Amino acid sequence: MDDGLGSAALREIGLSAAAFIALSALFFGLIGREPIAMLGAIAEASVGSGYALGESVLRATPILLCALATLTPARVGQMSVGAEGQLYFGALTGTGVVLAFPQAPSVVLMPALLAAGAAGGALWALLPALLRVAARVNETISTLLLNYVAALLVTWLVYGPWKNPHSQGWPATIDFPDAARLPTLWDSRVHAGLLLALALAVLLHGLFTRTRWGLVLDILRSNPRAGQQAGLSLARQIVLTMLIGGALAGLAGIAETSAVQGRLQADLSNGAGLSGFLVAWLARGNVLRAIALALLVGALLAAGDGLQMSAGVPSSATLVVQGLLFVAVLGVGGWRARAMASRRTGAVDV
């Protein structure tokens, strides 16, 4: 994978941004809005104020963790789309700890619920990993299907056994005690999960690009046969990366639950798993690019919520804009890859 962030990458980012602005201006023109004003409104609603910035970063946090959850197995060639389900299951197991020990002090409860969330996500990833290794079940399909299982499990719990008896029909667990609430930062809704996600991202970037482990993953991805010939175990690395990925998504789930919602509820992911998958895909395995893209996507989604209220644009319009962002980044990336490939064959083909 391309792990640099050199001048070529910066040029690519610039081109993508230009393509994205042109496409979304066209879109706003089509729906009868003043393009420049709308782009300005988006910028305003995403980074225009301290509050807006906070909301953007808040949206970006689970997206970044889910992007890392997709990207880690992808380093060894596994295409997992299970971040969404791992997020739900992590939220579920983390909440289980809170419900079991609601009176525990924060120093115990906080690490325990984070650990339980990570473990739950990892567990949810373990099944497809083992199926992949033992029975060659396609990991994309199995993780995709398990997403529904996990989300429906949470739905069942919050409508049934774990439902707060005093919530008057609102399907959710009891509110978390203060000891189980992840601290927020800078007097905003941004929570410590952001710092955790950024630290983990930097750690993973170092592991992927600098260490022997990263090299092992690169080799097994590039040619599993040659890697196994060299004594490396593909099965072990598949299980390991899927577990790590699951733990990251599980963390995203429990962090959202603990910091933002303060209780387990059915629609907690807000599409973070899917957005994370798209971010990982656009970042092409590069953690640094994933950080930048996660922030960008988070800002766009937050702007969508803001615009709906202030400019009267349906929030689905920002979904279109998010789609245009993906088209712009993918299109420019694909075009550059092709240009580079043709330059290379021209040089070698003698």
Next chain:
Amino acid sequence: MHIRLHGISKRFGQVQAVDRVDFEARPGTVTALLGENGAGKSTLMKLLFGLHRPDAGYIELDGQTQLVDSPRTAIRFGIGMVFQQFSLIGSLTVRENLALVLPQGAWWIGRGARRLAAIDRHLAAVLPEIDPNARVADLSVGQVQSVELAKVLLLRARCVILDEPSAVLSPTEAQQLWRSIRQLAERGLSVVLITHKLADVRACADRVSVMRAGRLVGDVPAGDLDEAAVVRLMVGHAPDKVRTPLPRDPAARVRLWVKAIRAGSLNELSLQVHAGEIVGVAGVSGSGQTELAQALGGVLPVQAGEVILDGERLRAPRYSSPTSAKLAYIPEQPLLNAVAPDLSLSVNLALKRVAGLSFVPDRRQLERHASALIARFDVRPPDPRALAGWLSGGNLQKLVAARELSESPAVVVACYPTMGLDITAAAQVYESLFGLAREGSAVLWISEDLDDLMTHAHRIAVMLDGRVVRVLDAAETTLAELGSWMTGSGVRPCAKSA
């Protein structure tokens, strides 16, 4: 069709790929365009086929100067080209593949369309032995190639260019190819055969044009060919000599002992290779040679028997040992089996040592180590940061040889290590492979080139149906004797292997 190229030149960046070349192909003749990898022979023919535009010079077809600016134009003029990379679609049948190229074939042409009858007639005439309803994916390499040729002929080609057609074929398939090439010439077509193999020239060429470093350096009739002189022309100097093997020491200890193994199609195969000995493995393709290499290399699990390396168990049923540092394994098709194409040469050269690297590997140190190996084995480009996937086939083989042969292994298992290599590169690989035998390694070498086997090996183990049917002394055997054991006609019941 009478083709003449006049003063053709083509430059790619810094490389003058083709330099003022005059070339001629006459109707009814087979012209071999001979040269090492990178000599410019494929580029010259791609210029004729309209895939590249020449920087200088012009093309004369049947006495008229023509501009060939695209393959489409070339095909209209009656020029057809069969490439090394096949262009057929595996999931379609032979007939459907041919239907795709008919210029008048409309896009709505269906599977049952009546005009396919014309294709069937054509196939029956040129390829009677192939079922038009067979899926291309189910055909052998040789058959796919003849379908490619039939496709070119369907477009009424009067000149056929074949780009290294024998590189991927087994000896039997190559003989069939040579026969069909002769038939094309007899029908009055002009045939250009791009190759680096003298065997191709010997078998079917009328004229030989030799290219080196972009220039045409020789043009002679094939009849009175001085092969040594042609090789000198191709290579630019007297060919590198691979040193003749040291005499075999009958008292040398056994280093590789294969004891009645079963794996894949291998059936109780036994074999011994002694210190300092080169044992060649011959056999009709598909007799189990590649499975033998894979079983020894640890890719194919052994179901029965065992393999002993220097007195220690290397392979046995339900026994998966880590790769042994004492074993060098050069698998067939290195791109598929031995290198990580997306990674740098320095990583690929360290592949076997990855598990032993420090937690944060020193990339500089890896690159220094790689640079030394790259220089020693003449891998190009000589850049440790180049990606393995950029390398040509010959350089990939050298890359794998550099990794596997550099650390004085006890046993070397090499499966078709020179397939696709030109003379210079093959000599380099042979020299490093057989040089190890001089230092006491045991070398097991699988090859389809019987001449090479008889020149370089001490003993030749002949395989048939997954077993070694005979081990012959290379100095005393003959091609005829080898051939009879390979096909099984010389087999007596209960032939015992060594």
